[in-house]
Amino acid sequence: METSRPRLRFVKTDNPPVWVRPLIPVLALVVTFILTSGLIIWASASPFETYYHFLISPLTTRVSALEILVKATPLMLTGAAVTFAFAAGYYNIGAEGQLFAGAIAAAGLGVAMKEIPAVITIPSIVIAGFAAGMAWAAIPALLKVKLQVDEVVTTLLLNSVMGFIVSALLNGPWRDPNSGWPQSPEIGASAIFFKLIPRSRLNLGFVIGLLVILVLWFVLTRTSFGLKMRAVGLGKPAARFAGIHVGRTTLIAALVSGGIAGIAGVAEVAGIQYHLIGDLSAGYGYTGIIIATLGSLNAVGVFIASLFFGLVDAGAQTVSRVLGVPVYLGEITQATMLLVALGFFLLQRYRLRRM
Amino acid sequence: MYIVDMLGITKTFGELVANDNVDFQLRKGEIHALLGENGAGKTTLMRILYGLYRPDTGVIKVGEQPVEIHSPKDAIANGIGMVTQHFALVPPLSVAENVVLGNTDGFVVNRAAIEEKVGAAARRFGIEIDPKALVRHLAVGQRQRVEILKALYRNARVLILDEPTAVLVPQEVDALFETLNRLKADGLSVIFISHKLHEVTQITDRVTVLRDGKLIGTVDTSGISQSQLAAMMVGRETFGVTRKGEQHEQQPVTLRIQNLCAKNDQGMLALTNICIDVKAGEILGIAGVGGNGQKELAETLCGVRDCASGSIQLEGKELIGKTPAGFTQAGVGRIPEDRHEGMVGDLTVTENLALEHLNEYTRSGVLDHKATRRQAEELIHQFQIKARPNDPVRTLSGGNMQKVLLARVLSRNPKAVIVPQPTRGLDVGATDYVRQQLLEQRDRGAAVLLISEDLDEILALSDRIAVIYEGEIVGILPAAEATPERLGLLMSGAIKEH
Ligand SMILES: Nc1ncnc2c1ncn2[C@@H]1O[C@H](COP(=O)(O)OP(=O)(O)OP(=O)(O)O)[C@@H](O)[C@H]1O
Ligand SMILES: [Mg+2]
Numbered sequence: 001m002e003t004s005r006p007r008l009r010f011v012k013t014d015n016p017p018v019w020v021r022p023l024i025p026v027l028a029l030v031v032t033f034i035l036t037s038g039l040i041i042w043a044s045a046s047p048f049e050t051y052y053h054f055l056i057s058p059l060t061t062r063v064s065a066l067e068i069l070v071k072a073t074p075l076m077l078t079g080a081a082v083t084f085a086f087a088a089g090y091y092n093i094g095a096e097g098q099l100f101a102g103a104i105a106a107a108g109l110g111v112a113m114k115e116i117p118a119v120i121t122i123p124s125i126v127i128a129g130f131a132a133g134m135a136w137a138a139i140p141a142l143l144k145v146k147l148q149v150d151e152v153v154t155t156l157l158l159n160s161v162m163g164f165i166v167s168a169l170l171n172g173p174w175r176d177p178n179s180g181w182p183q184s185p186e187i188g189a190s191a192i193f194f195k196l197i198p199r200s201r202l203n204l205g206f207v208i209g210l211l212v213i214l215v216l217w218f219v220l221t222r223t224s225f226g227l228k229m230r231a232v233g234l235g236k237p238a239a240r241f242a243g244i245h246v247g248r249t250t251l252i253a254a255l256v257s258g259g260i261a262g263i264a265g266v267a268e269v270a271g272i273q274y275h276l277i278g279d280l281s282a283g284y285g286y287t288g289i290i291i292a293t294l295g296s297l298n299a300v301g302v303f304i305a306s307l308f309f310g311l312v313d314a315g316a317q318t319v320s321r322v323l324g325v326p327v328y329l330g331e332i333t334q335a336t337m338l339l340v341a342l343g344f345f346l347l348q349r350y351r352l353r354r355m
Numbered sequence: 356m357y358i359v360d361m362l363g364i365t366k367t368f369g370e371l372v373a374n375d376n377v378d379f380q381l382r383k384g385e386i387h388a389l390l391g392e393n394g395a396g397k398t399t400l401m402r403i404l405y406g407l408y409r410p411d412t413g414v415i416k417v418g419e420q421p422v423e424i425h426s427p428k429d430a431i432a433n434g435i436g437m438v439t440q441h442f443a444l445v446p447p448l449s450v451a452e453n454v455v456l457g458n459t460d461g462f463v464v465n466r467a468a469i470e471e472k473v474g475a476a477a478r479r480f481g482i483e484i485d486p487k488a489l490v491r492h493l494a495v496g497q498r499q500r501v502e503i504l505k506a507l508y509r510n511a512r513v514l515i516l517d518e519p520t521a522v523l524v525p526q527e528v529d530a531l532f533e534t535l536n537r538l539k540a541d542g543l544s545v546i547f548i549s550h551k552l553h554e555v556t557q558i559t560d561r562v563t564v565l566r567d568g569k570l571i572g573t574v575d576t577s578g579i580s581q582s583q584l585a586a587m588m589v590g591r592e593t594f595g596v597t598r599k600g601e602q603h604e605q606q607p608v609t610l611r612i613q614n615l616c617a618k619n620d621q622g623m624l625a626l627t628n629i630c631i632d633v634k635a636g637e638i639l640g641i642a643g644v645g646g647n648g649q650k651e652l653a654e655t656l657c658g659v660r661d662c663a664s665g666s667i668q669l670e671g672k673e674l675i676g677k678t679p680a681g682f683t684q685a686g687v688g689r690i691p692e693d694r695h696e697g698m699v700g701d702l703t704v705t706e707n708l709a710l711e712h713l714n715e716y717t718r719s720g721v722l723d724h725k726a727t728r729r730q731a732e733e734l735i736h737q738f739q740i741k742a743r744p745n746d747p748v749r750t751l752s753g754g755n756m757q758k759v760l761l762a763r764v765l766s767r768n769p770k771a772v773i774v775p776q777p778t779r780g781l782d783v784g785a786t787d788y789v790r791q792q793l794l795e796q797r798d799r800g801a802a803v804l805l806i807s808e809d810l811d812e813i814l815a816l817s818d819r820i821a822v823i824y825e826g827e828i829v830g831i832l833p834a835a836e837a838t839p840e841r842l843g844l845l846m847s848g849a850i851k852e853h
Contacts, residue, residue: 222724224717227702231710235699241659241691242710243680 024294028341029055035340036333043325053322054315054333064314066200072310073271074099074281076209077264078288079295079302080216081133081257087220087297088253089233094140094155095261096285097162101136102129102262104169106269107276110187121190126208126266133262134255136162141254145247151254159285170278184276193271205267209306212260217299229253261285290338294345312337356419358383358544359404359435359513364413366399368750373399374410375568381513386535386545388555388576391565392588392782393754394741397548400565401515405437406430436506437515440522440780441695442498444490451486454505476508481537483530494646496527503534507543514538515546520554521780524645524808532558550782552581564588589784597815598638598794598834606634609802610687610771615665617655624663625651626826633771633802638793640817641806644846648826649806650692653775656804657689658682669771683711688769688801690760692776697760700749704742705731708763734762739788754785765792772796775806790816810839824848 037047058064078095085092105128113121140154170182177185193204220226231239232249240246268280291309295301316330359381366374373396381387389397402408404415406424414421417433424430430437444453451473452464473486484500493501499519506514520528535545535558549555555562556576564571564587571587610633619625625648633639643649654660656667658679667674669685682689691697698707709716709727716723716730731744740758742751748759757777764772774793778786793816797803807813813820814837821831822845830845830852844850 222722223720224713224722225720227706227710227713227722231699231702231706234701237696238699239710241657241679241689241697243678243683244710244713245678245680 024341024344028337028344031340031344032333032337035336036329039332040325040329043329045323045325050319050323050325050329053319054330055311057318057322058311058314063200064318066197066202067314067317068307068310069206070201070203070272070310071313072306073205073209073267074264074284075287075291075306075309076213076303077267078261078284079291079306080209080212080288080299081260081264082288082292083295083297083299083302084216084219084229084260085253085257086292087226087233088229088250089236090141090144090250090254090257091152092137092140092155092254092257093152093289094137094158094258094285095264095288096281096283097155097159098133098136098258098261099265099268099281099285100162100166101132101258101265103265103269103276103280104166105129105132105262106191106266107174107184107187110191110270110274111185113191114188116190118190118192118194121188122193122204122270125191125270126263129262129266130259131262133265134259137254137258137261141251141258144254145251166276167278170276174276176275182278186274187270191270192274193267201272203267203271205271208263208267212263213299213303216302220299225249225252261288264288290342294341356383357381357416358418360416360419361400361404362414362416364400364403364415365411366396366403366408367411372568374403374565377413377565377568377570379563379570380573381544381546382561383512383544384539384542385560386539386547386558388559388562389546389548389565390552390555390562390584390588393780393785394752395565395588395782396568397565398517398752399568401437401517401546401548404430405435405515431506431509431511434510434512435515436509436511436513437517438499438502438506438519439517440519442502444498444501446489446491448490449486450484450488450490450493450501450504453490453501454486454508456505473504473508477504480504480507480534480541482507482534494527495522496524496530499523499527499531500534507538511543513544513546515548517548518550518780519547520549520551526644528554550780550786552584552783555584556581566590585783588782598797598818606636608632609635609670610804611666611668611671612656613666613668615652615655615667616663617651617660618663619648619651624826626655626662629665629823629826629828631804631821631828631831633804635770635802636797636800637818638797638803638805638816640813640820641804641823642810642813642820642842642846643808643823645808647823649775649808649823651826652823653692653773653806656687656773657691658687659691686770688764688767688772690757690764690774690777692806694753694756694760698748698756701747703745703747704735704740704751704759705744707748707759708734711763712767734759734766737766738762753780754782757781757789758785761789761792765796768799769801771802771804773804773806776808777805778807778809778812810842813842814839822846 033047033051040047040050058068078099081095082092106125109125109128113124140151140158143149143154144151170184174184176183196202196206228244228249231244232246236246264284269276273280287309291302291305294305312334316334319325319330320327357380361379364374364377377400379400391397399408403410406426406429415424416422422433424433445456451470454473455469470486477484477486482500482504484497484504490498490501503514519531523531538545547559559576561573562576562584563573566588612629612631615626615629616624617626629652631639641649651660655662658677658681662675669687672685674682674685677685705727708731716726728744735742735744738758738761740762741755748756778789781789793803793805805816817834819831819833820837820842821828822842824846825848845852
């Protein structure tokens with residue numbers, strides 16, 4: 001107080017300038033770089049080289065660039081799923097379980113419809129996956145709408161329940177009879193998502209992801225249902241007063257959200273693994289929450305955020321392969337980046353002021 | 356010597372200048388009114404003083420020393436406390452816990468000790484409140500007392516009250532004024548915002564008037580009349596709006612309420628056997644002291660509260676059992692008692708205006724943005740709303756929010772109009788405007804049900820007046836027979852005329 005040295009302080013602002021948003025990933029990267037360098041050096045690798053492989057080298061070859069899109073596919077879908085629910089003020093934390101519900105449907109139908117042509121099989125498993133995700137999401141959604149049971153708790157708990165169902169299936173009726181592995185039998189060729197580009201893993205799932213993002217954008221910004229959802233999400237009493245059916249709107253948003261998450265499961269089974277396996281999802285349902293938040297609940301934001309996470313995901317693989325550092329390093333970096341990005345996301349609402 | 360001296364304060368929101376080079380000086384031991392139309396910039400100026408907004412330019416001095424106030428914490432450190440309309444209390448906690456919240460010495464809270472301390476503080480300032488009571492159980496007036504006590508407990512020497520009386524019933528207002536006079540005698544300074552001129556002339560020593568963000572002047576209250584104050588506020592003489600022309604007896608009944616019973620949030624019967632007929636082309640006023648079932652009546656008639664029994668008929672068609680949307684479609688125009696419950700603050704003016712009639716702007720599921728925008732522009736022009744179509748509603752001043760709500764309803768020419776507290780928190784000009792609109796609805800042939808705690812408003816507008824007391828209608832009289840004395844007796848429950 002005695003000195004008149006200027007101090008810096010954080011001051012909350014109502015309207016962050018638009019140009020800060022694209023800066024977030026960049027700043028997050030720089031900070032993450034600084035935070036993780038120590039670890040990288042300790043693992044006797046060069047931080048710069050590591051980061052080159054992490055962020056740049058995936059973009060340099062065609063195969064790895066396509067791999068970014070492959071990694072982004074499930075995130076686009078779960079991000080869209082979470083956005084759909086959150087926009088209506090329904091906090092669906094259960095995308096992970098709904099994803100597996102969709103995956104079970106795809107793995108089951110994929111085997112059962114072996115003899116049927118792809119033009120029928122593929123739409124069928126997508127629809128079935130959507131329906132399965134929806135059905136699994138219906139439990140907490142109905143509890144919420146009919147009995148006001150808090151959805152954060154129920155959706156989260158149901159993820160564990162789904163984990164047990166999957167593991168029961170894989171160790172019981174669906175255990176691969178030939179290998180004895182806990183994985184379901186391979187789906188028929190007619191159920192496999194065709195490749196968009198030969199000799200890559202990029203498949204129809206990516207196109208479906210794009211379509212879903214497009215639909216999300218359209219519903220949220222162009223339809224009256226989207227406005228109803230946002231009204232319910234932003235002010236329930238006012239929405240009710242204006243004559244919007246709050247319960248019905250919440251229910252539909254919750255179900256569609258579950259359905260989209262179910263499609264994410266279908267895309268992983270039919271596009272990548274061809275089996276149902278226990279670690280089908282690398283926490284995609286949870287990452288979807290972060291993607292929806294970073295994308296500030298709008299479709300374009302979700303798309304960009306999933307591409308960014310796809311890049312980091314693809315990079316983590318390259319790094320450990322090329323430099324021979326432990327895979328954990330990639331995972332640590334990824335987790336750090338996530339936290340830092342979230343931190344920046346919150347900080348953008350503040351500005352520094354010289355006092 | 357001034358205890359607070361704000362010099363050359365300017366605050367802009369985008370293009371909008373909310374405060375334009377405003378000077379404001381507060382003396383020690385005075386009650387100082389801040390007066391101005393809706394959107395004049397009163398709340399903004401006080402939020403700056405309390406550290407919620409930063410001014411673009413200007414200097415704030417407290418006790419002659421320039422200070423920087425960046426947050427409410429800084430304001431409190433400088434002895435400035437503020438009570439806003441939306442209280443910042445934690446309902447499940449006790450009064451004492453709320454008062455000390457964020458101001459405890461150690462980590463462990465000793466319940467008995469803080470109750471003792473808070474009780475002592477309440478006695479010292481002459482504030483009547485039980486420190487053990489749970490805030491959840493308190494009436495609005497008592498909650499306000501807790502807020503005031505909270506500020507005083509933190510050694511506030513300056514108390515900012517933003518429209519404190521808007522939420523109070525007359526007896527509570529009297530109690531508040533007593534407290535304020537007592538604080539003044541103790542040497543505290545109070546900044547008092549109100550749209551009610553009689554309160555301003557009754558309680559304050561000086562008045563500062565703002566108009567369109569600019570300072571008009573500061574005057575001594577003793578030397579000025581209410582109409583002079585009104586003229587300073589709006590820049591012209593105002594004329595009260597009153598009903599003229601008697602209503603014709605032969606009009607058919609539009610809205611028929613029979614034996615209506617409803618429960619309040621606690622599950623107790625709040626309305627018993629309400630029977631009211633509202634005819635086409637009449638304004639029926641419901642007078643009563645706040646908290647006698649007005650809220651429940653308004654909500655039931657708006658379709659957002661289930662009734663226990665009874666019937667509500669519009670032109671012979673039953674409305675009970677319909678959804679809020681059903682009420683609207685049947686031709687009931689409704690505004691909510693609390694305007695924040697009628698609009699989604701984060702949606703735009705355009706979206707809020709369209710919200711009640713989305714179907715009309717929807718073609719196979721797709722919202723016609725051009726049409727909603729066009730309608731918003733029309734209504735903004737027609738109802739003189741000071742806002743742009745894309746402004747989020749939460750940035751509007753109270754009066755303009757109310758205009759948005761009215762515009763949404765009245766532009767539809769509803770058969771019946773339910774208006775609880777339509778002018779609460781509105782300035783003189785906006786009040787006149789709203790009343791004028793209600794009279795036009797009546798002359799158009801609508802049945803208007805006006806629920807108001809403001810007796811002057813009831814007397815000025817109503818063709819017939821019903822009085823509600825403890826959830827019952829205790830009398831219905833034609834306006835010509837309604838004197839304030841007789842209504843007063845009915846409202847206090849002293850007599851019944853049935
Ligand atoms: N956070 C904000 N963002 C944008 N505009 C704002 C914001 N806060 C206030 N305004 C605008 O500033 C102007 C002054 O508002 P203010 O709330 O100070 O008025 P007021 O005098 O308190 O009115 P009322 O009597 O209706 O409460 C209004 O036009 C309002 O829309
Ligand atoms: Mg105000």
